[in-house]
Amino acid sequence: xxxxxxxxxxxxxxxxxxxxxxxxxxxxxxxxxxxxxxxxxxxxxxxxxxxxxxxxxxxxxxxxxxxxxxxxxxxxxxxxxxxxxxxxxxxxxxxxxxxxxxxxxxxxxxxxxxxxxxxxxxxxxxxxxxxxxxxxxxxxxxxxxxxxxxxxxxxxxxxxxxxxxxxxxxxxxxxxxxxxxxxxxxxxxxxxxxxxxxxxxxxxxxxxxxxxxxxxxxxx
Numbered sequence: 001x002x003x004x005x006x007x008x009x010x011x012x013x014x015x016x017x018x019x020x021x022x023x024x025x026x027x028x029x030x031x032x033x034x035x036x037x038x039x040x041x042x043x044x045x046x047x048x049x050x051x052x053x054x055x056x057x058x059x060x061x062x063x064x065x066x067x068x069x070x071x072x073x074x075x076x077x078x079x080x081x082x083x084x085x086x087x088x089x090x091x092x093x094x095x096x097x098x099x100x101x102x103x104x105x106x107x108x109x110x111x112x113x114x115x116x117x118x119x120x121x122x123x124x125x126x127x128x129x130x131x132x133x134x135x136x137x138x139x140x141x142x143x144x145x146x147x148x149x150x151x152x153x154x155x156x157x158x159x160x161x162x163x164x165x166x167x168x169x170x171x172x173x174x175x176x177x178x179x180x181x182x183x184x185x186x187x188x189x190x191x192x193x194x195x196x197x198x199x200x201x202x203x204x205x206x207x208x209x210x211x212x213x214x215x216x217x218x219x220x
Contacts, residue, residue, distance in 0.1 A: 033076040033122065036130075039133065044106065047068060048066070051090075092107070092108045093108040110160070137192075148179070151174075154192055156192045191208055
């Protein structure tokens with residue numbers, strides 16, 4: 001009984017323990033590089049790329065590096081060594097850098113990988129860098145209440161997981177304000193899944209995307 005009590009107290013203490021804080025070592029030793037192309041293998045210039053490091057899914061991330069591809073679709077960024085548990089590269093996305101200028105004719109892509117994918121302190125994403133042609137998915141609400149918003153999770157084929165990471169966002173998560181126009185570029189000729197919560201109940205839906213913009217109204 002004594003040992004059972006001690007084990008119980010251990011579980012309580014660990015459940016309230018703090019997460020490790022994100023720390024960079026300032027070494028600037030790691031490199032992410034690659035080339036971004038379209039489905040016809042033509043290089044894509046001016047594609048924004050943002051790399052984030054995560055301690056866990058529930059903790060805020062840290063931007064490790066941000067930039068754009070050159071005229072030949074190539075990019076190469078140096079970023080600091082850290083205690084990050086995994087990294088996420090966002091291609092052609094405004095999700096993190098909201099002022100990024102995207103190529104609206106192409107869908108965004110998300111690539112997840114762990115530190116073990118850094119071979120000799122670098123990772124080449126060229127083989128994963130082809131972007132699908134995209135169309136806008138416009139999201140709106142049945143009301144236009146000022147300041148009211150939803151968190152929407154959108155699952156598309158443009159999320160790649162290179163490591164075994166238990167990250168619920170095989171989804172693109174966006175914040176939809178009901179008093180403004182909200183859109184995300186999704187792959188043409190594809191299917192996607194939507195998930196969002198209303199009154200503590202999750203709503204799920206699937207959409208077939210063709211080659212024209214799609215309007216979707218969120219249910220209250």
